[in-house]
């Protein structure tokens with residue numbers, strides 16, 4: 001409310017100017033803290049695979065290279081570390097682009113059931129090795145068409161399905177289910193794995209956050225997968241939810257708008 005008293009009004013205006021400046025300063029401070037934290041996190045994550053690869057290579061140069069079996073073993077391990085590094089840098093690029101709001105979606109109608117089948121095929125060999133069954137729940141319609149960015153949703157499903165396969169004890173199951181509503185489709189990725197303790201649930205979507213207990217099992221994880229999932233769904237105007245019980249398993253779910261089923265032209 002503006003005062004009628006001119007002195008009071010000047011005071012009010014100065015006060016409101018000052019508090020808006022203060023808000024700007026607070027915002028900048030937050031950004032600066034965020035930037036510093038991000039840099040610290042990134043440097044820490046980069047150090048691990050680099051030091052590992054360095055260790056293997058210099059040990060080889062120090063003489064281990066003479067031993068045929070050690071040579072192959074160490075080169076393989078150095079290679080694995082560098083694979084992890086490449087993966088991490090790729091994910092970091094995606095995340096930094098998304099966090100700066102630079103994410104352009106290409107919407108199209110596509111069959112997400114078919115997309116999931118394709119992803120399952122890619123994971124088949126790994127699943128078999130770990131004795132994990134990749135299944136669909138019963139009663140899925142032939143086509144589940146959604147309107148979204150196919151490439152990005154593929155990334156979401158791959159991250160969720162690979163986590164479901166990673167944080168589990170064999171034998172286990174990964175199940176994808178679709179609930180088709182009036183305007184939306186809900187997608188569920190369910191596992192019978194380790195589960196996530198309640199105190200960690202809220203934080204698993206933060207970049208670099210890992211649940212301590214499963215960390216030792218973590219092979220090649222970057223701690224960025226779920227942050228990327230969250231960003232992609234956020235860009236679609238949606239969120240991702242999780243329900244989990246330690247020792248029983250987890251279910252991640254998200255919604256996408258229903259797409260139009262294109263009728264194939266039938267020519268007699």
Ligand code: ADP
Pocket residue numbers: 159163164165167191193194195196204209210211212214215218220221222223224225226227250
């Ligand atoms: P990471 O690269 O470590 O897998 P994510 O961002 O994908 O990173 O996941 C963050 C953490 O959340 C993981 O380290 C793991 O502890 C936990 N997590 C993710 N998915 C599952 C799951 N399906 N079951 C149990 N824990 C999970």
